Amino acid sequence: MTDLQLTQSFSMLALNAQRSLEMITAKKVALRCIAAAVILEVYLDQGFTQTKNQLALKKDVLEQSHTMLFQEIILKSLARQNAKKSWDLRDWLKRASMLPGSTLKKLEQAVSGSLKELGLLEEIPHLLGCDLYFDSAGVNIKEYRSDIQEYSSISENIRAEILEDGPVTDETICMLWLLRESGCMHDFFSRNELDIVSARMYKLYQGAPLAKALYPIRIHRGIELAAKQFFRMKKGAVKTQVGSGLNFLFPILERSQAVFIDLEAMFSNPAARLHDVKQRLESKGHTVTVLQEGQIPTIKIDNIVYQAIPHAIYGRVPIHGVRLIPKPLI
Structure with missing residues (x-):
């Protein structure tokens, strides 16, 4: 130290x-x-x-x-x-x-x-x-x-x-x-x-x-602190299943708390999906450590721990990927 x-x-x-x-x-x-x-x-x-x-x-x-x-x-x-x-x-x-x-x-x-x-x-x-x-x-x-x-x-x-x-x-x-x-x-x-x-x-x-x-x-x-706490409240909201939905509906309000990473493969298995996410993040200069694999993996990006939740954006052409949601301390 x-x-x-x-x-x-x-x-x-x-x-x-x-x-x-x-x-x-x-x-x-x-x-x-x-x-x-x-x-x-x-x-x-x-x-x-x-x-x-x-x-x-x-x-x-x-x-x-x-x-x-x-x-x-x-x-x-x-x-x-x-x-x-x-x-x-x-x-x-x-x-x-x-x-x-x-x-x-x-x-x-x-x-x-x-x-x-x-x-x-x-x-x-x-x-x-x-x-x-x-x-x-x-x-x-x-x-x-x-x-x-x-x-x-x-x-x-x-x-x-x-x-x-x-x-x-x-x-x-x-x-x-x-x-x-x-x-x-x-x-x-x-x-x-x-x-x-x-x-x-x-x-x-x-x-x-x-x-x-x-x-x-x-x-x-x-x-100032109220404004910060408002975004913290939204950050706290995305830690629940209902809150995740709210953040997906209004991602522009706090995009950094629900980053969507699109994947080339439309339906990839969890391991391939995690590999693609890790590769994308590292290509942007981030340090990524996988803490837990599975359907919803837990990854540490630089100094913050996230859950990578499978998600899709539906428009004329569906875009599949993951949402990065900060993982709460337990």
């Missing part, structure tokens, strides 16, 4: 599978939380002078040789807002998360650049590019892909600390808060596990000073 800053570790989770060329709502939510992660990172590194509940940025923080560009972008932007440079933790986090879109774009370029230099992040064709309609239209969509091994290490480390009895580090306390504020908890914990996470966070709130100061703070913007 690479020794990463808190901001970089969270960005590995938050930017994965996000569109790299467009500022969509989900990515904006992620970037606002990445900006907040910068503040928490400096806070953990003793970069503030604390007087009662007021935090003042130490003068030498931005002069240190190891200061990262993404830290400079956030800290200098906030320094211009207040000559005193002194707020409580809540205000530092809120103000960082409310920086304008132009600053968030610079932050994205800086943090993604730092991860690319380490070989931990790359831009690849978006999964939507494999969809019949996008592929035939020649639409070019790019997405970020976090290094698969590092992504797994970070997420499993968080899960292990919070789901098992034992000490929880300050970094994990911060990561849980960032996942909560970015609306990403469901990506890493099942519904049953979320009950455990909730109880664990409350216990941390009662006993850990950092959690007691951090967990009551809310930075998400209601409209």
